[in-house]
Amino acid sequence: MRYCLRDQTRRKQTMRYKLLLLDIDGTLRPGSCEQIPKENAAAVRAVQKAGVKIAIATGRGRTGVGKGLLRDLKPDYWVCAGGAQLVDAKGNDLALHRLTAEEMYALVDFFEDYELPLRFTFHDANYAYIDFAEFDRREKAKNLYNNIVDGEDQDHHLVEMPFGCFGFLPQEQAAQFQEKYGYLGLQFLYSYPGSDGCDIMQKGVNKGAGLCELAGLAGLTPEECVAIGDGDNDTAMLAAAGMGIAMANGSANAKAAADRTGPDAEPHGVADLCRELWPEAF
CATH class of the missing domain: 3.30.1240.10 (Hypothetical Protein, Haloacid Dehalogenase-like Hydrolase; Chain: A; domain 2)
Structure with a gap:
């Protein structure tokens, strides 16, 4: 009975996170891979099926994420161009911050x-x-x-x-x-x-600001978000999220900004994190 209660408590703790934001390069896609590993794709899909919204948070513009890179993963949202472009699942801009x-x-x-x-x-x-x-x-x-x-x-x-x-x-x-x-x-x-x-x-534009802007558009708070990244350009996002996780291969600044350090991106660290954070999805 005690173990059942512990499992229920953990489920409530993890399911309060309703949006998962994932950096691509060095996080979802290890540097040795041309595509994200199939294990990462399958695990993120399982979390999505369990009711968690998925957002790709990348320095790439939406146009820079080529076909096949994410395999069959279909994110609910995109935080692109380092937070300057927010996009929905159908490819429509939700917000756009153009240079002058x-x-x-x-x-x-x-x-x-x-x-x-x-x-x-x-x-x-x-x-x-x-x-x-x-x-x-x-x-x-x-x-x-x-x-x-x-x-x-x-x-x-x-x-x-x-x-x-x-x-x-x-x-x-x-x-x-x-x-x-x-x-x-x-x-x-x-x-x-x-x-x-x-x-x-531009001043005030970064992945952290993008996370906050997207959360508001999705009817959520930043505290309901998990962000996973590895680089200095992920620090604002890791700090803004309710749970920020820096990959073990990440920079010192990313680790300092995060709430905790996760596994290495190689061979499929994101899949391991998904199973840890949302065990009920598997």
Whole structure:
């Protein structure tokens, strides 16, 4: 009887979490895999079937999540472009935070001056405005395939303004940008210390703000959310969630922001967490 009561108590504790937000790269998809492991896909589907809503929270724009990457997983929501784009299951935008013309032109001018790779996220693709060849090389080396196209004509913003931006630059050069354009309030969010790749976000836009905005749209509170991530760009999300879990392979900053550390992403750490947090789903 005591064990039944313990199981019931645990079920109530876990089922109070009604939304699970998952980072892709380094979390749902280990670095050695081109797709998310089938074990992760099956476990997340089981949790979803048990009544928990699933959101993919990624620095990628929705257009950058290629077919097959998530196998047959069908999320209820998306927090994309680092929190700048919220999308429902049918692909409709729920919220969109576009860069201003002043912000975009400042970035293009700076990256051109230093000959640094820069791309922008639009609805149809990620357009590399500077050094498409370098993006293509790095994407293939890391099995990312973010739907990046050659945008060196630098004219797609005439169709629509972008809502995401990513560049490669040493962190000291990000500080140089802030010296010149700090009044714009743009943030350079590096995934890991020592990395030269970063999401470039408007002030107040990040995965944590995206979590809070999505929870409100879904009629939930952040306390009812579980967030799982691994990088520095996940820290705001991990801190905002009712339960934030950093993968064992995650950065020190991610682990500091989280409530606890989970298993390594390899070989299928997310599946292990799903079974631990929602045992009644299996």
